[in-house]
Amino acid sequence: MIETRGLRKSFTSRRGREKKTVEAVRGVDLDVAEGEIFGFLGPNGAGKTTTLRMLATLIEPDGGTAVIAGADLRTDSAQVRRRIGYVAQGGSTWDECTAHEELVLQARMYGVSKSTAEERTRRVLQAFQLSEYADRKCKTYSGGQRRRVDIALGIIHEPKVVFLDEPTSGLDPQSRAHMWDEIRRLRDEGMTVFITTHYLDEADVLCDRLSIMDNGEVVASGTPAELKRTISGDVVRIGVPPQAVASAAEVLDPLELVTKLETHDDGVRLYTDDGAAAIPQILRTLDGADVPIGTIELNRPSLDDVFLTKTGRSLRES
Amino acid sequence: MKILRDTSLIFDRQMRLLLRNPVWVFVGVFQPVMYLLLFAPLLKRSLNVSSDAEAYRIFVPGLLVLLAIFGGLFQGFGMIAELRAGIIERSRVTPVSRLALLLGRSLRDVVSLLMQAVIITLLALLFDLRVFIGYVLLAYLMLALISLMTSALSYGVALIVKSEDALAPLMNTVAQPVLLLSGILLPMSLAPGWLQGVANWNPFSWAVDGTRALFRGDLGSPDVWQGLVIMAVLAILAVVWAAREFARSVR
Numbered sequence: 333m334i335e336t337r338g339l340r341k342s343f344t345s346r347r348g349r350e351k352k353t354v355e356a357v358r359g360v361d362l363d364v365a366e367g368e369i370f371g372f373l374g375p376n377g378a379g380k381t382t383t384l385r386m387l388a389t390l391i392e393p394d395g396g397t398a399v400i401a402g403a404d405l406r407t408d409s410a411q412v413r414r415r416i417g418y419v420a421q422g423g424s425t426w427d428e429c430t431a432h433e434e435l436v437l438q439a440r441m442y443g444v445s446k447s448t449a450e451e452r453t454r455r456v457l458q459a460f461q462l463s464e465y466a467d468r469k470c471k472t473y474s475g476g477q478r479r480r481v482d483i484a485l486g487i488i489h490e491p492k493v494v495f496l497d498e499p500t501s502g503l504d505p506q507s508r509a510h511m512w513d514e515i516r517r518l519r520d521e522g523m524t525v526f527i528t529t530h531y532l533d534e535a536d537v538l539c540d541r542l543s544i545m546d547n548g549e550v551v552a553s554g555t556p557a558e559l560k561r562t563i564s565g566d567v568v569r570i571g572v573p574p575q576a577v578a579s580a581a582e583v584l585d586p587l588e589l590v591t592k593l594e595t596h597d598d599g600v601r602l603y604t605d606d607g608a609a610a611i612p613q614i615l616r617t618l619d620g621a622d623v624p625i626g627t628i629e630l631n632r633p634s635l636d637d638v639f640l641t642k643t644g645r646s647l648r649e650s
Numbered sequence: 651m652k653i654l655r656d657t658s659l660i661f662d663r664q665m666r667l668l669l670r671n672p673v674w675v676f677v678g679v680f681q682p683v684m685y686l687l688l689f690a691p692l693l694k695r696s697l698n699v700s701s702d703a704e705a706y707r708i709f710v711p712g713l714l715v716l717l718a719i720f721g722g723l724f725q726g727f728g729m730i731a732e733l734r735a736g737i738i739e740r741s742r743v744t745p746v747s748r749l750a751l752l753l754g755r756s757l758r759d760v761v762s763l764l765m766q767a768v769i770i771t772l773l774a775l776l777f778d779l780r781v782f783i784g785y786v787l788l789a790y791l792m793l794a795l796i797s798l799m800t801s802a803l804s805y806g807v808a809l810i811v812k813s814e815d816a817l818a819p820l821m822n823t824v825a826q827p828v829l830l831l832s833g834i835l836l837p838m839s840l841a842p843g844w845l846q847g848v849a850n851w852n853p854f855s856w857a858v859d860g861t862r863a864l865f866r867g868d869l870g871s872p873d874v875w876q877g878l879v880i881m882a883v884l885a886i887l888a889v890v891w892a893a894r895e896f897a898r899s900v901r
C-alpha cells in the first residue's frame with residue numbers, strides 16, 4: 333500500500349549569515365501492507381513528521397521514490413491526494429467553525445455533492461461520537477473532542493490510506509484508549525493506517541507493524557513481537573549509586589549468565605537468558621564485592637530496549 | 651467547472667465567517683468616515699475649488715482607492731492565523747484547486763471592500779457629493795481590481811514570510827510610498843514636476859486618476875481605460891503569482 337525507497341529531505345535555515353542544514357530524513361525505506369496499522373516510533377526531531385508530510389504531498393522529497401495506494405508520489409501527486417487522508421500533528425480546525433461545517437467543507441473539497449457531503453458528515457459524526465457537539469464552535473471543544481474532529485476530517489472521504497501524526501499526544505489515558513479503539517475500527521473497515529508516535533505502549537499495543545526511527549533513519553522494522561525477540565532473553569536493571577556503577581559492571585560482566593551489559597548514570601542493565609534464575613547470583617556477586625544495591629528490576633524486553641540497543645539511547649530519556 | 655465550484659466553496663466559507671462577526675463593517679468604515687468629517691473640510695480651501703461638492707468629488711475617489719489598497723494589503727494577517735491553525739495545510743492535501751484557495755479568499759476581500767465603498771459613497775451623498783450611478787459602478791470595478799491585486803499580493807507574501815512580525819513592517823514599507831505617490835490625499839497635479847514624474851511610475855496613481863475622472867463624469871478621459879487596464883493586468887499577475895505560492899508553500 334505504501335512503498336518508499338531512499339526518501340530524503342534536508343532543510344536549510346539561515347540565521348544571519350550562518351547557513352545551517354538539517355538532514356531531517358536520510359534515506360527511508362518503508363513497506364506498509366494494506367489494511368494494517370503501521371507505526372513510526374521515534375523521539376522528538378527524528379523526522380517522523382517530515383516523512384509524513386512528504387508522503388502527503390505537502391513537501392517535495394529531495395530524493396527517493398514512493399508509491400502510495402498505487403500512485404507515484406513524484407509523477408502523480410494529484411492521484412495520491414485523492415487516495416489519502418492526512419491529519420497533522422498540530423490539528424486543523426478553525427476556532428470559529430463548527431465540526432459540522434468543517435466536515436461538510438472537507439468532504440466537498442474532494443468533489444462530492446452537497447447532499448453526499450451532508451450524508452458522510454452525519455455518518456462520521458456518529459462514528460466518532462461527535463453528534464452531540466457537532467453544532468458548537470470548535471473552540472469550545474475539549475482536547476480529546478477536537479482531536480476526534482481532526483481525525484474525522486482526515487477520513488471523511490474514505491481514503492485508502494490515512495496518515496495520523498501523533499493522534500494521541502496530549503490526551504489523557506482514557507481518551508487515548510478511546511482513540512486506539514477508533515483507529516482499530518478504521519483498520520477493521522479496511523483502511524491502511526499510518527501513525528507516528530513517541531509512546532512506547534502505543535507502538536507496542538496498537539501497531540501491527542512498526543519502524544523505529546532515529547535521527548532521520550529507520551533503525552529497525554517489524555512487528556512489536558519480532559522487534560522484541562531480536563533482544564534475546566530478559567532484561568535486568570540494577571540501580572546502584574553513581575559512584576558504584578563502575579565496580580558493579582566490573583564484577584557482573586565476567587559472569588557467564590550475562591550475555592550483554594550496559595552501564596548508565598544510575599545503574600547497569602544486563603541481558604540474560606533466564607532472568608528469574610539469574611537474580612540470586614547477581615545479588616550474591618554484588619554483595620560479595622560490597623556494591624550497595626538500590627533497586628533491582630526484571631523485565632521482558634520492551635521496545636525501549638530495542639531502541640536502546642540500536643541507538644545507545646533510551647526513548648524514555650529523550 | 652472545477653475551478654468555479656472550488657472557488658465558490660472557499661468563498662462561501664470565508665463569507666460566512668465574515669458575516670458571523672459583523673464588527674469589521676464598523677471598523678472598516680470608521681476611519682474613512684473620520685477622513686470625510688475631519689480631513690475633507692480642509693480641502694475646499696487648499697484645492698481652491700468653489701464648493702464642498704467639488705472637493706468631495708476629488709477626495710472621495712482617492713479615499714476609496716486608499717481603502718482598497720490598504721484593505722487588501724493587510725488581509726495576509728488573517729491567513730497567517732489560518733496557516734498556524736493548520737487550515738491551509740489541511741486544504742493542500744485535498745485535490746481542491748490551488749487557484750480557488752486564493753480566489754475564494756481574495757473575492758471575499760473584494761466583496762467586503764465593495765460593501766464599505768457603498769456605505770462611504772452613500773455617506774458622501776449626505777455631504778452633497780453628486781455622481782452618475784453608471785460611472786460609480788465602473789469606479790467600483792476599478793476598486794475591485796485594486797483590492798483583488800493587493801489582497802492576492804498580501805496572501806502570497808504571507809505564505810512566504812509566515813509570520814505577522816515579518817508581514818507588518820513589509821506591508822507598511824510598501825504601503826507608505828504607494829500612498830504618498832498616488833495623489834490619494836491631494837491630487838498629484840499640485841506636485842512639482844519631478845514628483846509627478848516619479849508618481850507616473852506608481853500604478854496606483856493611474857488608478858486614482860481614473861477613478862477621479864469617473865467621479866467627475868468624464869468617461870471619455872483616457873485616464874479611465876488606462877487605469878482599468880493597468881489594474882486588470884496587475885491583478886492577473888498578482889493572482890497567478892499568489893496561486894503558485896499556494897501550490898508550493900512549505901510551512
Ligand SMILES: Nc1ncnc2c1ncn2[C@@H]1O[C@H](COP(=O)(O)OP(=O)(O)OP(=O)(O)O)[C@@H](O)[C@H]1O
Pocket residue numbers: 343344345354355356374375376377378379380381382383421530901
Ligand atoms: N520547515 C523546516 N525547516 C527547518 N527545519 C525543519 C523543518 N521541518 C522540520 N525541520 C527539522 O527536521 C528535523 C525533523 O523534524 P520532524 O518534525 O520531522 O521530527 P518529528 O520526528 O516529527 O519530531 P516530533 O516528535 O517532535 O514531532 C528536526 O530537526 C526539525 O527541526
Ligand SMILES: [Mg+2]
Pocket residue numbers: 380381382421497
Ligand atoms: Mg512530529
